[in-house]
Every structure is written in structure tokens, then in C-alpha cells.
Amino acid sequence: LRLDGVPMFGEDDAFRGMLFLLQDITAIRRLENMRSEFVANVSHELKTPVAAVKGFAETLLGGGVKDEELARSFLQIIYDESERLNRLISDILDLSKIESKRSPMDYAPIHLASFCSSIMDTIETVAKKKRIMLHSNIPEELFVEADEDKLRQILINLLSNAVSYTQDGGKVELIIQDCQDAEGTEKVLIKVSDTGIGIPKKDQPRIFERFYRVDKGRSRSSGGTGLGLSIVKHLVDQHHGEISVESELGIGTTFTVELPMLQD
Numbered sequence: 072l073r074l075d076g077v078p079m080f081g082e083d084d085a086f087r088g089m090l091f092l093l094q095d096i097t098a099i100r101r102l103e104n105m106r107s108e109f110v111a112n113v114s115h116e117l118k119t120p121v122a123a124v125k126g127f128a129e130t131l132l133g134g135g136v137k138d139e140e141l142a143r144s145f146l147q148i149i150y151d152e153s154e155r156l157n158r159l160i161s162d163i164l165d166l167s168k169i170e171s172k173r174s175p176m177d178y179a180p181i182h183l184a185s186f187c188s189s190i191m192d193t194i195e196t197v198a199k200k201k202r203i204m205l206h207s208n209i210p211e212e213l214f215v216e217a218d219e220d221k222l223r224q225i226l227i228n229l230l231s232n233a234v235s236y237t238q239d240g241g242k243v244e245l246i247i248q249d250c251q252d253a254e255g256t257e258k259v260l261i262k263v264s265d266t267g268i269g270i271p272k273k274d275q276p277r278i279f280e281r282f283y284r285v286d287k288g289r290s291r292s293s294g295g296t297g298l299g300l301s302i303v304k305h306l307v308d309q310h311h312g313e314i315s316v317e318s319e320l321g322i323g324t325t326f327t328v329e330l331p332m333l334q335d
């Protein structure tokens with residue numbers, strides 16, 4: 072609580088009394104803490120790839136270029152870390168745009184079968200490299216009212232995580248169905264399942280937080296930024312939808328997104 076007091080004077084400059092303001096600043100403080108924690112996280116996340124780029128470049132400049140094989144592997148690291156920086160910056164910008172509500176919704180009816188088939192084609196390239204089988208099941212007649220770019224980002228983030236966190240030779244599936252909730256509202260259920268490494272029970276409630284990763288090393292080596300799922304959560308919220316996760320270690324994971332079929 073914060074207490075502020077100011078003396079009050081009348082027109083004749085005589086003291087009339089005090090005005091006290093008692094404010095509950097818990098919410099403001101919490102917001103300030105969250106903001107400074109975010110800035111600290113962002114700085115840390117940006118510093119790691121920058122330090123790697125700098126370190127490997129220094130070694131090359133200090134004579135490492137003479138060994139061609141070594142130089143190539145260092146240049147590859149510098150290239151990969153720059154790519155990571157790029158992804159980080161664009162994810163941070165996306166997140167801050169969504170969080171500050173500077174990203175209005177542009178609803179349109181979307182034919183899910185054709186929309187998803189182009190997304191599956193994009194994911195196919197990565198999946199092929201890991202011999203991961205991609206499968207989708209989407210009723211031909213299904214439409215949803217959504218923001219096309221945002222729905223694309225939701226699906227791409229979930230599907231690329233599924234591919235990243237699944238071993239070679241595994242399976243990733245996209246299933247979409249329609250259903251009605253208890254009030255009779257029409258919904259679209261989007262399920263992204265994989266036969267991957269799974270998420271421990273204790274981590275499941277936290278994976279939608281910014282920069283939260285179950286295994287930092289694995290996320291880094293798969294090129295992750297730790298922001299994908301928190302972006303997904305925000306985009307689902309913007310559509311007035313819900314997202315949930317079911318997962319078993321070593322068996323696989325299913326993310327379910329529930330969106331209203333029509334927006335009011």
C-alpha cells in the first residue's frame with residue numbers, strides 16, 4: 072500500500088485540512104516486476120548467441136582461418152547463431168506486438184482443408200529430413216472464422232515443435248474436427264499429436280510461459296527460442312479460444328486448440 076498526503080488550502084490561504092490517498096500498488100508493482108524480468112530474460116537470450124558469434128569470429132581472426140576444416144565448422148556455428156538471433160528478434164517483436172494489442176484481428180472464413188494442406192507442405196521439408204511421417208485428417212466441408220496469418224502461425228509453431236521434439240522415424244498428425252460445447256456453440260478442435268519425447272507432468276503448466284523450456288540444451292540445438300508456445304497461447308486467446316496439452320514422457324504429446332467456429 073502507498074500513502075500520499077497533500078495539505079488543502081482555501082481561497083484565503085488558510086489551512087483547511089489534508090487530503091490522503093491510499094493506493095493498492097500491488098498490481099502496478101507486479102507489472103513492473105514482470106516487465107523488468109522480461110527485459111532481463113531478453114538481454115540474456117540475446118547475449119548468448121552474440122557471445123558465440125564474437126568468440127568464434129575472434130578465434131578465426133586470431134589465426135583459426137589457416138585451418139580450413141576448423142574455419143568451416145566455426146563459420147557454420149556463426150551462421151547458425153546469427154539465424155537464431157534473427158528468429159529471437161522476430162519472435163520478441165511478434166510477442167510484444169500481440170501483448171500491446173497493436174495487432175488487430177482480421178477475421179475471414181477459412182476453408183481448413185486447403186489452408187492446412189499448404190501448411191503441411193511447408194512442414195514436410197523439415198519432417199522429411201528426419202524421416203518423420205506427416206499425416207492429416209480434416210473434413211472437406213469445415214470452415215472457421217479466423218485471422219489467416221495468426222492461425223497459420225499457431226499451426227506452424229505447433230507442428231514445427233512436434234517435428235523438433237520427435238525422434239527420427241516418428242509420426243506427427245494434424246486432426247481437425249467440429250463439435251458443440253455445453254451451450255450449443257459450434258467449435259473447431261485442432262489437434263497436433265506427435266510420438267516424440269513428451270513433456271514431464273511438472274513442466275506442463277509452465278510451457279506457455281515466455282522463455283520456458285523443459286530442456287534448454289535440446290531447445291537450443293533444435294533452434295528453439297522458448298517463445299513459440301507463448302506466442303501460440305496469445306494468438307489462441309485473441310481468437311477467444313483455448314489451448315491444452317496432454318503428454319506422456321517417451322510416448323508423445325498432443326496439443327488441442329479449441330476455437331469458436333464463428334466470431335461474434
Ligand code: ADP
Pocket residue numbers: 232233236265267268269270278283284285286290291294295296297298299300301324
Ligand atoms: P522452443 O523454442 O524451446 O521450442 P516453445 O515455447 O515452442 O519453445 O516450447 C517451450 C518448451 O516446451 C520447449 O522448449 C520444449 O521443452 C517443450 N515442448 C514444446 N512442444 C513440445 C512437443 N511437441 N514435445 C515435447 N516438448 C515440447
